[in-house]
Amino acid sequence: MAPPPRRRTAMDVTDEAEGIVPEPEPEPEQHIPTSTRKRKTMDSNDRQRRDAKRLQPLDEAWVYKAPPNVEVIIETSEYTAPGEDVEAAHGKPFRVLTNFSVFDPCARDALVGLDAVEQDADEADARHYVAAGVVLLPDANDEDYGQEDEGDYLHLDVLGVTAFGYFEEQEIPIYLETKWAFYELRGPAASYETLFKRYLAPRRLARFVLRRARSNPNEDWATFRFETEYSDEALDASNPRIREALEDNPAMRHLDSVPFVHDLLLKKLGEVRSRRRPQRRPQLPLKLAPIGNPDLALLRAENQVATTVTPLIAQLAHGLFTEDLHVLGAQPKPPKQADVEARKAKELRYLRESINLVLSPGMRKAYPTDSDQRKRDPYYTEATIGGELYKSGDFVLIRRAHDPNREAPAPSFTNIGENATLSDYFWFARIIYFIIDRGIVHVQWLEHGLGTIMGEMADPQELFMLILCENQDVSSIVRKIKVSSVVDGGDLPHSDLPGHFFVRFIYNGQPDGSFTSIDKDELIRCFGRSPPENCVRCARSEQYNILGECTILPDRTGVTYQGFEFHKHEFFLYKNEKGSGPAFIGQLTEVQRESRGGVMVVLRKVGRMAIDMRGIDFGGDVPYIYPERHVFLTHETTTVPGKLLIRPVHVYAYDFFQDLDELKEWIDYSPYNFYCTHRVSSLSGSRKELWAKRVEVLAASHVVCGFPTCRSDLYRPELREQDFEAQHTDEDYTCLDLFGGTGAFSHGIAEGSRGLLKPTHLVEITPSAARTVQKNSDAVVYCQDANTVLRYFVKLHEGHEFKIPNQFFGNGEQLPPPLKPGKMRAIFAGLPCQSHSGLNMFRKAEDPKSNLILTTLSYVDFFRPHFFFLENVPGFLRYNLLAKQESRYRVEGGIEMGGIKLLLRALLDMKYQVRYFLLQAGNYGAPQSRVRFFLVAALHGHPLPEIPQPTHDFEVVHQLRIKLPLQKVPVNPVRTTRGTMAHPSVSIEDAIGDLPPFDWKHPNRKKADPKLQNLVKRRKDEGIPVVKCDYEKPHCGYEGVVQYKYEPRTSYQREAREHATEDLQHFTRCLLPKTVERVVTVPLEVGADFRSLPDSLGEWQFSNPTSSVGRNRYRSTLYSRLNWAGYFPTTVTNMHPTAKQSRVLHPDCMRMVTVRELARSQGFPDWFVFVSLNNNVVTMHRQIGNAVPWQISRALGRELRAALFSRWKNELVDD
Structure with missing residues (x-):
């Protein structure tokens, strides 16, 4: 038997993408010991025994039964999984099979283990085995995981099972192969769980033993048994698998001389029943992505290196992860069992x-x-x-x-x-x-x-x-x-x-x-007082009570409420009790006290140009530049309870600003800054009549605040802020963006902090995204696995010899010089998330993407930055660490919320203050619904930023609560009550309405419906360009410099176009002609989707009643059209009319949305250009879908700057 072929690596794939073909390795001399030869056929006695077994009565527990009330689908060549992009597939597609079983239909549906499938795969009279389960798409991109439709329940004719990888760097998923696809096995059915464990457990233990032998070549049997505590039965079961692995891999046979392996193979811990060795199918090639796409290949678990950690993180992670961690330094020794028991006895006593x-x-x-x-x-x-x-x-x-x-x-x-x-x-x-x-x-x-x-x-x-x-x-x-x-x-x-x-x-x-x-100083001050004034909490309570009640200021110059002071002539937000839309704006004129003691506020109403004067033709005499910040004053007054006040805002007359640059600076300074140009009589009546009688407002007569010692931070940057910036703008600092993608997370924070946290270095594994960063910033880019980069940094810093790794660009370029600790101001980590559902019990237990939280914490440990920002999906809060039974925590089934618990414990041990929360992108000015988890940490001695509160009223009201263990009441620090935000939400039209329209060309117009033909002709006559969507070309639409549809009409459009772009990338991906025909046939109506298509354009997913779409009564969003007045659904990486995110048709163009339109949904400015090394639009979609919305990042940056500025001002006062 020839030795197994060398497995393809990520670098092989990268080299092919760059046109570099690695030289073939010489084939080793064949060595076939007689003891390892595998019989390819059964003898007559084997067949007789097997046939006799089939005639025995079957225990009902071991018979396959389909779940009740499910439609069983038979896999055929026409079948497509829910959300599957058939146009991106090359060769057999890869799918996921969960809730699975394998049975023998010729043996009365008896359940069979994978050993039988493996054994019979190459037999001349191989049995016919069927796998059954729910089919989903693989989570090739973690951001999309959990957004699948309900899966189809399939029966599959199994050809074979892929071999187990005993010596791979990371554990390889187990796949079943059929005639039409490969299926990754995740999560067996309850009735099949025992059989699957019986197959998987001894192989995993054998892999653990062999990998431990490679890492500890001198370990003896006593040490192995003490530190692992595996049962005799488990080791017995793994013994044949260890022998099998060594016999099949000549280069590893020396491991049988490792003392504990040698003893294990010789010991008779129990009865090891020998059996005939199966003829196993060849190992599945590692590369699951199409050849030439290194961006996907490099993300596969199989192509990543071992998780690398510092000693501190290794110590905290001990017993919580199954992977053998690569420790940069002395391996921490676990506490001795005797010491643990002695301490436990003392504590119990x-x-x-x-x-x-x-x-x-x-x-x-x-x-x-x-x-x-x-x-x-x-x-x-x-x-x-x-x-x-x-x-x-x-x-x-x-x-x-x-x-x-x-x-x-x-x-x-x-x-x-x-x-x-x-x-x-x-x-x-x-x-x-x-x-x-x-x-x-x-x-x-x-x-x-x-x-x-x-x-x-x-x-x-x-x-x-x-x-x-x-x-x-x-x-x-x-x-x-x-x-x-x-x-x-x-x-x-x-x-x-x-x-x-x-x-x-x-x-x-x-x-x-x-x-x-x-606060040490606060403690000293309080304890220096006589009781009862020596209680910190009581002192704070008095202050909270004062701030929490609406109280009239002395001389009736205003009120205090919720920590804010509201002065006469000052502008403020007050609650819109209609429950929809942004808060109302008023100008305080008088305060009154009710007979029952309540406080009432008299105010003049203030209108919003973008809402209250919508539809008015302002002409050229009104500077309609930032509509959402442009307000108008009125003479109309009203009286409201003081408890409706929200916070002060600032409204300045337009002519106060010297030029548009100064106006922009004012707008960028705070989301609570507005400007006005006119006053009308009231908000009631005809808009045209009111506007016709408008009066111009000039700065000279515009009174903003009548209180001489107002503590509000007004517009003009004071000298103290200029001094603050001078002290905090240090050229000799670094900021690292980890798992940076396109760098959107750090870019937005840098913008919000006004340059205080500018990213200087970035680590990103995928070459296209790394090139995108280089295209759009001057950050130093390390295009490599984050674990390899960490080793590079640490080893060279400690003076060790270490070969400089190459960039993953495939051109032999080495990584830039390493970063050194000591000057790190911030680390940003858009942490790749793992699957947070129950499906992960049996899947990729050593997937390094699950363990990158350890790598991230190790970066923090090594650099000890002043600030740390982390982003992930909300499911991270439900991430349970699947601890081993022999771990110190001994929690069966895993530690609830283990991921966040470990994260907090590590950061606290590294002396960080920590705040964590959920944010909805739509509440911060993004035109999409997207909830994400964030964590912000500040090193002791540095201010911890506050949670950014929502600034935009968003129609999807998420209760962003976090349920903590033990506590009855969830924490709910983010206020999402409608009618309390400063601005209205940003609609799709607000975001992309200025981008030039174009349609896809109908691929078969002559056969189209007459109404559709007339519509196509009419749109062409109206001057809407038509572009052929050619599947053989990389994209369809416009590139380079393109003329916009009109001048910016919203603040969002103006911000996107603030700087000129060299390439608008206003193009779509190219789809198959039949898909294009379906897209252009969907009516140009709000909410139109596949249900409007004629039968002649049906496809399996929405024409077959047994599909997931059919079983859901055809309530899918396939081929769904967006709404100008609505918002984008969560922007993900797989954008296609039949994919997970299928609401992708343009609101009034006969095509799907373009790269630039998707980029706008995430807040990317138009000057930001995306790079795809393989010229693949899907790669650009992936970069956009993985990004953190720019608006959320900017809000986080604002809070960081506010925290630093506040501390700096307080230090000036103390001095």
Whole structure:
């Protein structure tokens, strides 16, 4: 038997794309030991035994049954999976089969294991096996995962199963091959789970053993058994697989001399039943993408390198991931089992001692100390309880009672489990003062890490300060504990003694679940006061109460509400109680107090030009430049309750600005800046009549605020802000965009921060996206796997020899010089997400894309940037770490929300403050619905930015709540109430209406319906260009410099066109003629889709009642037309009339949307040009769909700048 062929690598694919063909390797000499020869046919005894088995009674549990109420579809050459882009397929397509079973229809549908399929694949009289399951598309791009339609339930005639890759860098998915496609197996049916585990488990364990042998060639049997704890039965089952792998791979046969492997192969841990070796099918080629497309090939799990981590991250990840991590430094040693058990015994003993104190007889009363006996003040700073002295500032345990904010009931003190912890039975608190006469102690609460979102991932010795205080009965105090404060970012004082803890952060369980630094100066100030003024929480409560109530300012010059001051003549937003549309704008003229004590505000109404004067021809005398920011004043007044006020805004007269550049600077400065040109009498009446009687508003007579000491940040940049920029614009800093894609995430943040966080370096694995970055910015680009780049950075920084890796451009170009730690201001990470559904139980357990969170954290650990920004899909919050049973957490089925828990634990250990939240792109001015998860972290000593609150009223109201473990009430820090935003939403027409129209040419116009022929002719007569959509060409439409349809009519269009573009890329992908015919036949009506097509243009997906579309009563969006007044659905990477995202037809053109129109949906400016090395429009779609919407990034950048500026101003005051 010839040895297996060398597997294709990502570099091979890249080389082919660049025209470089690697030289063939010499074929090794064949070596075929007699013991490894495989029989290709059965003898007569084999057949007799197999036929006899078929006649035995079958257990119903091992018989295949189709799920109830499903339509079974037989795979044929015409079949296409839901959302499958058949036009992009080359050769057999790759699909996913889930909820699967494999059975033998000739043996009364008996379930069969994959061993049987593998064994019979090349037999002369091979059995006929059928696989059944739900078909989905592979998540080649993680951004799209979870957006599939309901899958079809298929029966497949199986030709064979791909071989298992024992020595691959990453575990290869298992595929079934049929005549028409390859199917990746993910998630068996419940009835098939045992058979699939029986096939998969020994192979995975064999792979683990062999990979461990390569990494630890001197490991002995005792060490292997202690550190792995696999059962004898599991090792027995893996023994034949280990032998099989070594026999089939001559280059690896030396591994049988590794001590623990040698012993494993010789030991008889149990009875190992020998069986005939199967003739297995050849390994499936690695490359699942079409030849010549390195952008897809490089993303395959098989073509990526091992996850690379720093020692700290390796230590935190121990036992949580199945992959063998590549550690850059000393491999952290897991704690010894004896030490773990000893510590656990101490903690349990301490817990029982504390419970005995609670259960001990007698009342625990507080008595004043001798020095305080004659004190008349009811407040005391120390007291004697049970003979022990307690002082203000002491940390204590308090007996836990029922907590209405927690889901778990109060614990029973009579039934203590072996895994019980101190936080199960007690609360943690700090004594503030005593009121001895009333038997009360005033405490500030702390939370154990187990009670935060981190749960079991928290450091067992870490407590978190809460901004919560309460009076407790003195008798609830149980005992003192030792708590070390680490508020200056120092090293952690770990101790092996129970009852010893440390505190370094505040945990804000409400409103946002964030972790923030403790204000050391505030603590010192408060504790320097006499009680009851020495409580931080009480002091803050008074301030919160003042800010939270609507209160009239002295001399009736305005009001305060929700932390804002509203002064006479100042403009502000107030709630639009209609519940749709943006907030109303008013100008404060007077404040009044109701007889019942409430505050009323008298205001002049302010109108919006883009809404209240829509349809008016302004002519050339009105500078209609930024319509959404252009307002007009009125004389109409109204009175509203003060509780409707939202926040101040700024409205300046247009002639205040010297030129358009100054006006743009004003607009860019804040989303709450507006300008006006005219005043009308009221908002009621005929718009034309009101506008005809308008009066011009001039800066000289436009009074903005009548309060002389107004603290609002007004327009003109003050000298202090110029000084701030001078101090923070340091040329010698770096910002790294990790998994950067096109760089949209970091570009938007840089724009929002006004250059404070400009990306200087970017890591991106796909060559086309990397070239796109080089085309549009001056950032240094590392086009390589992020793990390889991290090794490169760390190894050279530590002085090791390390061969400089090449860029993935395929031209032999080496990576640029490495980055060094010490000057890193920020890291941005648009982290590639994994599948967050239940389908991942059996799929690609070692897919490195699932583990890139570890790589990301290792970059943060190595560089320790001032700020860290992370983006992912909302499903990241549901990402459970599938821990092994022998891991220290021992959580069966995985750790709930394990991904975010690990992320937070690592960042806190690296001394970062952290805030995390969900944002809806439509709420920030993007013309699409797209919810994403974000995390922002700031190193201790740097300000943590606030969550950007929505600025645009969006019709899709997402409750952006995050349900935290243990807490009954979800955190909900983002306000999405309609009628409270500063601006209306951005529609599709607002975004792309100025781009030039064109239609696809009908491929068979003579046979078209007469109405369609007339429509085509009429549109051509109207001057709408017609372009042939030629499937043989790369794209269809316009490239280069193109004339727009009209001058910008919205702020969105003006921003997109602010800088000239060298290539508008206003073209579509080219589709098959039949698909083109369907597209041009769909009526030019809102909501039109495939249901309007004649039967002659039907295709399998929407003409077959057994398809997913048919089973859903044809409620699909196939061939669906967009609505000018609506918004784009989530822009994904697979844009096609039949794909997952099939609402892609232009609102009033006979074609699908172009690259530029999709780019506008994500906020890309027109000067931003996309590069595809293979000249493939789908590659550009992928770059656009993977991007973070520009508007969200810009909002994050604004908050970063605001945080830095606020801290800088406060430092000036302190100085």
